[in-house]
Amino acid sequence: DATAGTGIAFDNTNVIVTEGTDAFARFTVSFNGTITPGEDVTVDFVTNNGSASNGSDFTAQSGTLTFNSANTSHNIDILITDDSVIETTENFNVVLSNVQSNIGVGFADGNTTNTANGTINDDDATAGTGIAFDNTNVIVTEGTDAFAILTVTLTGNIDQDVTVDYFMVDNTAINPEDYTADTNTITFNATTKSFDIQIPIIDDILVESQEAFSVVLTNITSNIGIGFVDGQSTNSANVTINDNDSDNDFPEDETVSCDTIPAVESIILNVNNCNYTIDFVENITGQDDSCPAEYVIERTWTITDCVNNRRTHTQTITVEDVVAPTFVEVLPQNMTVTCYTIPNMEILTAADNCDTQVMVNPTENATNNRNCETGYTITRTWTATDCAGNETTHTQTITVPPTGPIMASEYESEITIMCGETIPEVPTITFSGGCGDYVDQFEEVEEFSDTTEDFMIIRTWIVTDSCNNTETFEQTIFIMQPERVEQTIELCVEDPAIDLTSYLPSDFDTTGVFEVTSGNAILDGTMFNPQDVAELGEYLISYTSTTGTCKYYVDFTILVNAECVECSMDDVVASKTVTVNGDGVNDEFMITGAEHCNFKYDLILFNRWGDKVYETKDYQNNWSGIAPNNSFGNSGVLPSGTYYYIIMVQGRNFKPKNGFIFLGTSK
Numbered sequence: 185d186a187t188a189g190t191g192i193a194f195d196n197t198n199v200i201v202t203e204g205t206d207a208f209a210r211f212t213v214s215f216n217g218t219i220t221p222g223e224d225v226t227v228d229f230v231t232n233n234g235s236a237s238n239g240s241d242f243t244a245q246s247g248t249l250t251f252n253s254a255n256t257s258h259n260i261d262i263l264i265t266d267d268s269v270i271e272t273t274e275n276f277n278v279v280l281s282n283v284q285s286n287i288g289v290g291f292a293d294g295n296t297t298n299t300a301n302g303t304i305n306d307d308d309a310t311a312g313t314g315i316a317f318d319n320t321n322v323i324v325t326e327g328t329d330a331f332a333i334l335t336v337t338l339t340g341n342i343d344q345d346v347t348v349d350y351f352m353v354d355n356t357a358i359n360p361e362d363y364t365a366d367t368n369t370i371t372f373n374a375t376t377k378s379f380d381i382q383i384p385i386i387d388d389i390l391v392e393s394q395e396a397f398s399v400v401l402t403n404i405t406s407n408i409g410i411g412f413v414d415g416q417s418t419n420s421a422n423v424t425i426n427d428n429d430s431d432n433d434f435p436e437d438e439t440v441s442c443d444t445i446p447a448v449e450s451i452i453l454n455v456n457n458c459n460y461t462i463d464f465v466e467n468i469t470g471q472d473d474s475c476p477a478e479y480v481i482e483r484t485w486t487i488t489d490c491v492n493n494r495r496t497h498t499q500t501i502t503v504e505d506v507v508a509p510t511f512v513e514v515l516p517q518n519m520t521v522t523c524y525t526i527p528n529m530e531i532l533t534a535a536d537n538c539d540t541q542v543m544v545n546p547t548e549n550a551t552n553n554r555n556c557e558t559g560y561t562i563t564r565t566w567t568a569t570d571c572a573g574n575e576t577t578h579t580q581t582i583t584v585p586p587t588g589p590i591m592a593s594e595y596e597s598e599i600t601i602m603c604g605e606t607i608p609e610v611p612t613i614t615f616s617g618g619c620g621d622y623v624d625q626f627e628e629v630e631e632f633s634d635t636t637e638d639f640m641i642i643r644t645w646i647v648t649d650s651c652n653n654t655e656t657f658e659q660t661i662f663i664m665q666p667e668r669v670e671q672t673i674e675l676c677v678e679d680p681a682i683d684l685t686s687y688l689p690s691d692f693d694t695t696g697v698f699e700v701t702s703g704n705a706i707l708d709g710t711m712f713n714p715q716d717v718a719e720l721g722e723y724l725i726s727y728t729s730t731t732g733t734c735k736y737y738v739d740f741t742i743l744v745n746a747e748c749v750e751c752s753m754d755d756v757v758a759s760k761t762v763t764v765n766g767d768g769v770n771d772e773f774m775i776t777g778a779e780h781c782n783f784k785y786d787l788i789l790f791n792r793w794g795d796k797v798y799e800t801k802d803y804q805n806n807w808s809g810i811a812p813n814n815s816f817g818n819s820g821v822l823p824s825g826t827y828y829y830i831i832m833v834q835g836r837n838f839k840p841k842n843g844f845i846f847l848g849t850s851k
Contacts, residue, residue: 190217192227192251192283193292194300201264204307207832208261209242211278211300215251216292225251225289228282229260236274236304241265243839255793262302263840269341270308270408277301309409313340315348315372315401316413320421327387327428327456332363334381334399334421338372339413346372346410349403350381357395357425361491362386385425387456389489392427399423428454434485434497441507451485458490479503505572509536511544516564516580526562526582534568534576544568559586590618590647590655600662603734604691608661610643618649637665637735666692668737676748677720677780681713684740688727692736696729705742714744720780751781753838758831763848764809764821773807773845775831784834789827789845797822802834809847824849 195212219225230246231238238244243263251258260278280298283290291298318335338346352365359365364384372379381399401419404411412419435449451462463486469479481501488494511534521527534542545567552560562582569575595611615622624647632639641661648654671687684707685694698707703723706716717723727738757777763770775785787807789798797811810820824847831841 189292191215191289191292191294192225192280192298194278194280194298195257197298197300198303199300200303200305202305202307203241203264204266206264208263209302209304211260211262211302213249213258213260213280215256215289217289219251219253219256220287221253223252223285223287225283225285225287227251227280227284229278229280231262232277232279234275234277234301235272236276236302238276239265240267241274241304242276242302258794264304266307266837267341268308269343270313270410271306271343272408273306274304275301276304306408308340310340312413314338314411314413315346315404315419317399317401317419317421318378320419321424322421323424323426324385325426325428326362326385327454329385330457331382332385332423332425334383334423335378336370336381336401337378338410339377340410341374342372342408342410343374344407346404346406346408348372348401348405350399350401352383353398353400355396355398356393357397357423359397360386361388361493362395362425363397363423383423384457386491387428387454387458388491388493389429389453389455389458389460389487389495390427390493391429391431391495394427395425397423397425431497435483435499437500437502439502439504441503441505445481445501445503448483451487453487455489460487460489462487505570505574507536508574508576509534509542509568509570510576511566511568511578515578518581518583520583520585522584526584529564532566532568532578536568536570536574542568542570554584558588560584586617588617590622590649590653591616592645592647592655592657595657595659597658598660598662600664603663603665607641611659613645613657615647618653618655620649623648639663639733663733665735666737668739670739670741672741672743674743674745675712675714677714677717677744677746678748679714681708681711681715683710684712684725684727685710687740688736688738692738693729693732693734695731696727696736698740699726699728700724701726703742712742714742717744720744720746746780746782749780751778751783753833753841755781756783756785756831756833756841758829758841758843759845761846761848762807762809765848771808772805773829774805775803776805783836786832786834788830790829791822792826792828797827809849821849822847 192213192215195214199209199211201209213227213229215225226248228246228248231242231244236242242265245260245262249258262278278300280291281296315336315338318337322332322334324332336348336350347369349367349369351367352359352363357363363386366381366383370379383399399421401412402417433453434451435446438446440446448464448466453460465484467482469482481503483499483501484496486494486496511532513532515532516530529546529548532544532546534544536542547565548562550560550562552558554560561584564580564582566578567575593614595613599608601608610626610628615624624645627644629642630639631642640663643659643661645657646654647657669689673682673687675682684698688694698710700707701724703721704718705712705723707725712725721744723742723744725740725742727736727740729736755778756775759770759774761770762773785803786801787799787803788796789807791797798807809822811822827845827847829843829845
């Protein structure tokens, strides 16, 4: 019966999996042919590293498979490691050897060993992975920024070198007049993921418009398929250079008198990295020493910088008689008078260095048609003009107050403040109008309402003049109560107790009352202890202080989590026995020991022959010996015996926990 093809062989000699998608690579080994009952055929297996390595890419295994008349096929499940490193497709192999048989069979192909290849595809080169500029539009200012800095970043984890070349391209900015170009190569590796390209900016002396050049990334060299994030063959970034030079660096043209000619200014330009030289020339035309004859001074500065830019500036100084005449008398001052005591307009004279006499022209304007009841203003102006047209002006303002109603100086009639803030002081008010000799009665009262906790302070001035005219002026201060404050506090279950008064706003009263409004928590006075709560989650506590004039309310939301608890697979404890008899003891397979870690578990159970009898995601401690679809045992209950479990924690790179459990049932 041992014909060609009889014996042991892999069902598939090239198993392909993807990390992150496939938890393990399954190699199925089958015995082709019929084995005499009572006879066993065994074969050893072992995994070998290829470009994939044990530990970092997969978990190595070795063992022995036993075939008999009841069991002619076995699965070898090799756990695949889901790392975060971008890498090429990797492989390992599983080798079968050392067939032991009393019936003279070996491998189906007649060889002494059989090998199957495992190929692992990477899943880490996702959208957004690759090389890119952090900022594709960099703006610098010459003289302020010595360099234009462009940061190039590789997104994603790598375990081998990736290089990219860069170079600069002139636009309106030109190398080397505006910047210093560079061509080079950037090398990224597992520890270097970001690189700054520093391009020197030339601070010249020219007044220029905004200029620009570009930096180009090209020629990525990578063995792991890294490219540009946007999928293009090149990436570019623009650098804009703002100018820092201005004609304001030089003195402007001006007209002066012959006794106020300015000294030659020392020109110092704001140039940081480009030395320059200055040549100065002064020419005078039509000079005449007798003032106020006019002449012109031309001053010229020629500047040459380190990149041979040349800049010329000329200042024209016109020397003329710009000295205005001066009044020789004591000048009339501003005054306030009654409607019947307005003084006459004075006659003023002025002096100057002109040969002819200075003319003084007086003018007078009055407002409000000189109405005494409403008051008015008289403006008197004296203008002295010399022979060169220079003028000097003096103005006098005469105020004639009204004799009408009593009026108050400006003050705030309504003020709104928050309760607890300093009450504004009583303003100092002056009164005018009426008949004078004012007498005022001041009163301040507080007013409260039955419909709101806000209240008012009302200040009243009752003013009477010598003619018994009466006016009332009022200031109202609205006192607003503080708004209810919402305060959120996050605590870990192992954090020490906190004093809630320290979390009140700094201007709040601290003698109020704290009360738990939601959640099973107990306050010790003002202390909240996360170690005393019954479970993780949200607790609501209110604070109230209403004994004083100011009312304070705070709603605390306290979130108790387990982020500070150090969790590992060592904390996980699995049941050793499940007895399905309804006595309330060991009725379900329990995973305990890490309740504060927020772990979610994936569970797989196998029988003694390696057949999977149960598998679930997000296990809820509810397995009681039931096989899905009644595939094993009777009525869905598995037979008593020893089973093998594998526990994996979702989202954690923990080594799975495995072991044996005894199931006791009535089957």
